[in-house]
Amino acid sequence: MANQKAFQDYYPDELSHCYGCGRLNEHGLKIKSYWDGQDAVAVVEPMPYHIGIPGYVYGGLIASVIDCHCIGTASAAALRAKGRDIETNLPLRFVTASLHVDYLKPTPVGVALEVRAQVKQIKDRKVIVAATVSAKDEICARGQVVAVQIPEQMKPNSNLS
Amino acid sequence: MANQKAFQDYYPDELSHCYGCGRLNEHGLKIKSYWDGQDAVAVVEPMPYHIGIPGYVYGGLIASVIDCHCIGTASAAALRAKGRDIETNLPLRFVTASLHVDYLKPTPVGVALEVRAQVKQIKDRKVIVAATVSAKDEICARGQVVAVQIPEQMKPNSNLS
Numbered sequence: 001m002a003n004q005k006a007f008q009d010y011y012p013d014e015l016s017h018c019y020g021c022g023r024l025n026e027h028g029l030k031i032k033s034y035w036d037g038q039d040a041v042a043v044v045e046p047m048p049y050h051i052g053i054p055g056y057v058y059g060g061l062i063a064s065v066i067d068c069h070c071i072g073t074a075s076a077a078a079l080r081a082k083g084r085d086i087e088t089n090l091p092l093r094f095v096t097a098s099l100h101v102d103y104l105k106p107t108p109v110g111v112a113l114e115v116r117a118q119v120k121q122i123k124d125r126k127v128i129v130a131a132t133v134s135a136k137d138e139i140c141a142r143g144q145v146v147a148v149q150i151p152e153q154m155k156p157n158s159n160l161s
Numbered sequence: 162m163a164n165q166k167a168f169q170d171y172y173p174d175e176l177s178h179c180y181g182c183g184r185l186n187e188h189g190l191k192i193k194s195y196w197d198g199q200d201a202v203a204v205v206e207p208m209p210y211h212i213g214i215p216g217y218v219y220g221g222l223i224a225s226v227i228d229c230h231c232i233g234t235a236s237a238a239a240l241r242a243k244g245r246d247i248e249t250n251l252p253l254r255f256v257t258a259s260l261h262v263d264y265l266k267p268t269p270v271g272v273a274l275e276v277r278a279q280v281k282q283i284k285d286r287k288v289i290v291a292a293t294v295s296a297k298d299e300i301c302a303r304g305q306v307v308a309v310q311i312p313e314q315m316k317p318n319s320n321l322s
Contacts (some may be wrong), residue, residue, distance in 0.1 A: 019211050019219040027210040049188040050180050050257065053315050058180040059257045060225025067221050095213065100261045107317055154214050154267055160322045 002033045005042070006032035007072040009059040020068035031065055033072040040073040050109065054131045054154075057107040060143050065115050066131045067099050070145035074127035075124075078149070081122050094127065094147040096155065105141040107133065125149035167193035168201070168233040171252050176311075181229030192226055194278075195268035201234040203276045211270065220267040224303050226236040226276050227292045228260050234278040235288035239310070242283050255288065255308040256315065268294065268301040286310035 008021045008031070016022045021031040033042040044065045052058040074094045079086055107113065117131040126148050133141040167184045167243065169192070182187040194203040205226045211220040216277045240247050278292040287309050294302040 005201045006281045015214065018213045020213070020221050025210055025212075028210070047188070049186055051186075052180050052181070052272075053176065053311070054314065058225075058261065060181050060221065060228050063224040063228065063260055064219075064221025068315050093190065095267075096262075096264050098261070099220065099224055100256075100259070101224075102259045103257050106256075106312075150214070151267075154217065 007076045031068045040117045042069045066143035074147035078120045082132035091102045092148045097146040097148045101143040168237040181267045184280045201278045227304035229275045231290035235308035238280045254311045258307040258309045262304040
């Protein structure tokens with residue numbers, strides 16, 4: 001996917017400062033999400049200090065990657081549902097209404113994590129996305145995000161779609 | 162609370178590397194939780210780069226502070242429920258089985274956030290803790306953590322309680 005643009009690469013600059021997925025946040029995780037058929041996938045390599053118990057990834061980081069990956073997926077899915085092309089249309093930027101994570105087993109640190117999302121529902125301004133986080137093909141956590149299209153008062157630039 | 166020890170200050174060194182609350186993780190958030198009557202409180206000041214949309218705190222950070230604060234609260238509450246004193250007993254270290262966060266309104270960046278938790282249930286090795294995150298006395302997010310006492314295979318040192 002190295003030569004493919006991620007969903008987040010289409011966000012306008014004003015909306016690209018997110019600590020989780022903003023390409024312009026130099027301190028952040030820079031999560032990048034791509035379609036893989038009907039699923040959306042991101043691969044994340046936590047830093048060695050992103051641990052909870054030594055040897056295992058911090059639960060807050062797992063929540064963070066599920067959050068940003070599902071929000072990116074909601075954005076791309078909402079555009080696709082309208083028959084609009086992400087290449088030529090500004091993405092519809094979503095925020096998180098709720099986030100749920102079940103931690104199924106300890107997630108080892110030092111390996112790439114695959115975050116795989118599926119759109120469960122698209123309705124008006126709301127998209128529900130479910131995701132798994134896997135290490136070495138084993139699912140370590142499952143999550144669900146309820147995403148809503150960004151409220152007007154949160155937009156840094158009112159010209160955005 | 163400056164001269165009071167936080168719950169996390171009682172964790173043994175081997176369990177103090179958490180990115181969210183470990184006093185020995187130099188990159189982390191170093192969340193510190195204290196009793197305030199029956200509630201447990203932590204005050205967190207996100208960094209300027211912990212943003213989602215410009216001006217507002219990143220949802221993953223809010224999930225992280227709820228997670229660590231509730232886990233610390235579970236640890237202290239489980240000890241208290243056994244009639245054991247945190248000053249003289251090793252805390253019972255918990256991990257997160259599930260985490261749920263409802264984002265009620267945008268959380269402004271640049272202000273101290275109060276995370277306030279209440280223990281909802283203590284049963285065997287499981288503690289359920291609910292929390293709110295407030296900015297300037299307004300509740301911006303509500304969360305709930307199901308905490309379970311750390312499984313044997315995750316303990317970095319089997320001498321721990």
